[in-house]
Amino acid sequence: MTNLQPVRGTHDLLPDDRRRHRHVENTAQKISELYGFDEMTTPIFEFTDVFARTLGDTSDIVTKEMYTFETKGGESVTLRPEGTAGVARAFISNGLAQHVPVKAFYKGPMFRHERPQKGRQRQFHQIGVELIGVEGPQADIEVIALGHHILKELGLLKSTVLEINSLGDVESRTAFRAVLTDYFQSHESDLSEDSRNRLVKNPLRILDSKDDGDRKVVAGAPDFAAYLNDDSKAFIDTVHQGLTDLGISFERNPKLVRGLDYYCHTAFEFTTSELGAQSAVLAGGRYDGLIEQMGGPSTPGVGWAAGIERLAMLAEDSPAKDRPISVVPVSPDLFARAQEMAQSLRNEGFFIEFSFTGNMKRRLKRADKSNARAALILGEDELKDDKVMLRDLDSGEQEAISLSAVVATLQTKYR
């Protein structure tokens, strides 16, 4: 017997789900275009190194969550867990360094092997943007403003808060790392096993831990802001000022680090309290070292990604389904005639519902069910006079109109 359950953590997107997702995607894409971000699409799988060597070997994604397999040709490939590494790879592969700044928008499925729960799937979907090739904080302001604009357009500013932190430059991070390591070492026995491992490899990541015991230790950890050097401080101050100037409110969160290793300077998340433990809705930051680390020219970048499932759950007003016009033959003899009419109206760009079986009553019932605005009823008597009945299904009013006037009448009344 075929197992008919979808694989754990994956979901079918039925038409209503798809409509909600599409609303998020289309809104995000439309707003992104206002900022000059054009869509690009990278493959949903890449050589494993693209992710493993960039996301960092202490990140949750690389240590636990990747879908990695060997191809028939013996190559190790991984279903993409996130979008930035693939875009960075494409930037290098396609020689886009000649075209900086590159402003890319993307959307599509991502794959992570984590414990499924509300707002957390193994195949999920993201929209995201990357602004590559700009060193200054204006780029950070621009991508945050773009994320904010999309959330505003989706009606989500009320349910989300923007949190920001600075991860500084390499010098600042090295200084902070030493202080942080001392602190965590003095609390080592209270840390989870994961975090004790991170202590050696990447103590910053402990700040991001979701383990309750870790969180208690993290609450007393030193504040990164105190260890930023002058350049790093000036950078994040400019970001703060720029957001304030644009009327975008935010909160400083000194514990925000982001899960991936390649971030520096600005790290930010729009979070919500409405999705339980899954609080991050749209998250990103600056990744100046990434492209060089992958073997490309030293190129700064900043971007974010947002979970479409989480956005769609928060956005209460998904757009209504379009309403069709129904074409209804009164008798079986007129079936072919009605289908012909349906076809010619579709050629004029109308959304026509045409059911395949049943008498007039059943067909009208179905028209109601499909929320049709009107029915064009084809009957012998009217057709003799080259007419057809047009019934408005909201008001119940109907009138006979001549066949030659159908297109014009539908156009004025229903478009």
Ligand code: ATP
């Ligand atoms: P979380 O803290 O919830 O695990 P994350 O830090 O792993 O999030 P990112 O890698 O920053 O998430 O991905 C950006 C966004 O993608 C998240 O803010 C979230 O909206 C969404 N997202 C991440 N993982 C999942 C998942 N497994 N299922 C659904 N959405 C997800």
Ligand code: MG
């Ligand atoms: Mg995660």
